[in-house]
Amino acid sequence: MTHRVVLVTGPARSGKSEWAETLAQKTGKPLVYVATARRDPTDPEWSDRIERHRQRRGGEWTTLEVPIELAASLQQATPGSCWLVDSLGTWVTNCLDLDEASWSEVRTRLLASLADLPEIELIFVAEEVGWGVIPAYPVGRLFRDRLGSLVRDLGAIADPVYLVVAGRAVNLARWGVPLGPTPTLDRPS
Template sequence: MVSEHQLILVTGPARSGKSEWAETLAKRSGKSVLYVATAQIDTSDREWQQRIEQHQQRRPSTWQTLTVPIALAETIQTAPSNSCLLVDSLGTWLANLLEQDEATWSKTLHNLLESLQHATSDIIFVAEETGWGVVPAYPVGRLFRDRLGMLTRQIGAIAQPVYLVTGGHVLNLSTLGVPLEKASVERRNFEL
């Protein structure tokens, strides 16, 4: 259940149920939910429209939807403290910014992480896991995969809890796993 000023990360592969789990957590928060949709609407892409409509039909009518393809840090900074932001998804947000050079992307990422440090609302992020397959054959695919992996890792390091949803099952990685930094320290102690 979401408590006051909580940051949650829900990650998993495509069609795993991660958005549905994030929606369940948002409902349980008992707070006013702001659904932060990062997708850009493209009316010429019917299949994409159908995906968006599926998500819209699942959401309660009491939730306010904000379309935020780029200004995510600003949205987090201005969110009311009694609200729960459900950001779906980090991968789509990143795709909207993929043309940024490394310096600009680094600043964008810094601004997002900085906004999380000062957030007063609950935030639930949905993130896609894209790095479990083959290395993409094209540079832009590798760039997307690498940036999303690092973004998810950085948010996962500060989120509590972190969930993995796969095969229609939810795993709480915060209780089942060990953070990477802590695992490295434990491994070094074991080797001594």
């Protein structure tokens, strides 16, 4: 790879997006923010969150709204830029309607696309899931499994990998021992 992949993960409201934005700004490269959230005009609280994120970033960012076709959008990256994808949890949520075969294809396409990127900095923000109780509903377990596996696979590719908790960032690539990609699991029927 002639580019760098960075993963920033952590629980909700930990500061992971702010840390990722700080890392991106420190590159000194043209900044592209890939927003995976879908705007919903019937949800004013969600719209307010999106606006607060936009205001915090400031005007030097180009923003792309990419709710599904993440791999295709990354292929449009220009050399010498820094792309920040926020967030993988929202992207996985947008893909929950996909059956397992379709999800596997979309996920594989995203991971494979990382090998073909031009010389860029690429930062992914992802929520950590599975630190609490097992979700009571099938869609919650599906979300947890899909996002957890994707984050693990990106963690095997990315360097550095940051865990942000309570407003503090720890470089797991420096202190942790890599386990490698997610093993293939047989899903219960």
